[in-house]
Amino acid sequence: MNIPAIAHAQARDMLQFIDASPSPWHAVETCAARLQAAGFSRLEETERWTLAAGSRHYVVRGGSSIIAFIVGSRPAADTGLRLIGAHTDSPGLRLKPKPAEDAAGMIRLGVEVYGGPILATFADRDLALAGRVNVRMADGFESRLVRFDEPLLRLPNLAIHMNREVNENGLKFNKQTELPLLLGVSQEDSKAEARFRQPIAEALGVDAGDLLTWELNAYDTQKGTLWGVDREFVADSQLDNLASCHAALxxxxxxxxxxxxxxxAFFDHEEVGSESATGAGGSFVADLIARLAAGTGLDAEDQRRVLAKSFFISADMAHAWHPNFPAAYEPCHRVLVNAGPVIKSNANQRYSTSADSAARFMALCEKAGVPCQQYAHRTDLGCGSTIGPIVASRLGIASVDVGSPMWAMHSIRESAGVLDHNYMIAALTAAFTE
Structure with a gap:
């Protein structure tokens, strides 16, 4: 397969983007750094805004959601808005508020399952912690990001000699008793809680007693890579959905x-329903649009005109056809890796796509010179959803759900196509310039 140099370069940049973003808070930091380097200025929700045509800004809410925008050269009441949405979170394992326990001489950390990960894929991986920690300060507290680059934790498999049916029945974990992650050997002079706090405090350069609260997830320290005969595929964690964030950005x-x-607009908490202040079900994007309207002198009538002329693209990864499991797919909707962006449709509105919005995205792909595909889920399988229906219903704007095809969605190690990422960037660029 002939892969253009630009496609390989974009794929490598995407992998670097993902590897720098092992938690939603790191993903927002990575986005903000790239935006800042490109001349975007940060706005605070607590301050008054001054907006001018052509100005470039971004806003962060809760540390894990971010909206970046360019004010158009023409009045928004005449053109509407062009919005692309994705999400910063990925399914996995999150530490509990008091995770450390001594289990017969071993220290292990209790976790909660966040979203719907393929739990078996977390076994025997080189895991570490990433997220944010609130540290006590003289005048209150300060939120700081933390990540460990080297493996810190592990979820070892039970030997096959004690689980003889694992290859027939599959690898299963009891979420309460069998998922805690191993941290180290307990010591007589150090309690489990102290052993847990010690590396975090050292990484942040503070006293262990000043660690107040945390939101930390386990992540795979293995870096992303290209693979395949012609390096036509990518493999990494969090392709769902940081690959879409990278394409949109x-x-x-x-x-x-x-x-x-x-x-x-990149939101947190999509994997658990989006109903939060930082999720797509919150007011973040509506608040920003209202402030855009106010900052550019639009009255209530013009604000309604803006929304009526706007178009929203919900970018979230799609299920690629897997040749080993052909029965899992709807006939005539087997989308292929490296064959173009996927338009996702569902009659029960699990996706926001309509016939009109699908045709509009097809036209964008045609304008960008890239192929596109259509996907529908098997009728006898439950269909996942996205931020598309949530944002579309709250704002009342036309919307389409699209994504790049991928394998092993919600595994700790996912795969997708190099060409598809190139195609998606081109299609989304066309959406901003239509």
Whole structure:
């Protein structure tokens, strides 16, 4: 397969983006750094905003959600908005508020299952911790990011000699008793809680007693890579959905002087329903649009006109056809890796796509010179959902759900296509400049 150099370069950049973002808070930090380097200025929700045509800004809420935008050269009431949404969170294992326990001489950390990960894929991996920690300060507390680059934790498999049916029945874990992660050997002069706090305190340069609260997830320290005969595939954690964040951000950064105001909105908590202040079900994007309208002098009538002329693309990864499991897919909807962006449809509105919005995205792909595909889930299988229906219903705007095809969604190690990422960036760039 002939892979253009630009596609390989974009794929490598995506892997670097993901590897720098082992938690939602790190993902937002990574986005903010790239935006800042490209001349975007940060706005605070607590301050008054001054917006001008052509200005570039971003806003962070809760440390784990971010919206970046370019104010268009033409009035938004005439053009509407061009929005692309994705999410910063991925399914996995999150530490409990008091996770450390001594289990017969071994220290292990209690976890909660976040979203719907394939739990078996977390076994025998080189795991570490990443997230944010609130540290006591003289005037209150300060939130700081932390990550461990070297393996710190492990979920060892039970030997087959004690689990003889594992290959027939599959690897299963009791979520309460069998998922705690091993941290180390307990010591007589150190309690489990102290052993847990010690490396975090050292990484942050503070006293262990000043660690107040934390939101930490286990992540795989193995870096992303290209694979395949022609290096036509990528493998990494969190392709769902940081690959979409990277594609949308790349498209925004490539947009210079758009006529319409363009936004990228990356939300937390999609994997658990989006109903939070930082999720797509919260007020973040609606608040920002209201402030955009106010900052550009639009009255209530014009605000309604803006929404009526707007278009939202919900970018979330899609299920690629797996040749080993052909029965899992709907006939005539077997989307292929490296064959183009996927338009996702569901009659029960698990996706926000309509016939009109699908046709509009097809036209964008045609404009960008890239192929596209269509996906529908098997009728006898429950269909997942996205932020698409949530944002579309709350704002009342036309919306389409799309994504790059991938294998092993919600595994700790997922795979996708190099060409598809190139195609998606091109299609989303076309959306910002239509």
């Amino acid at each position: 790349s498209a925004l950064l490539a947009t210079e002087t758009p006529a319409a105001t363009c936004l990228c």
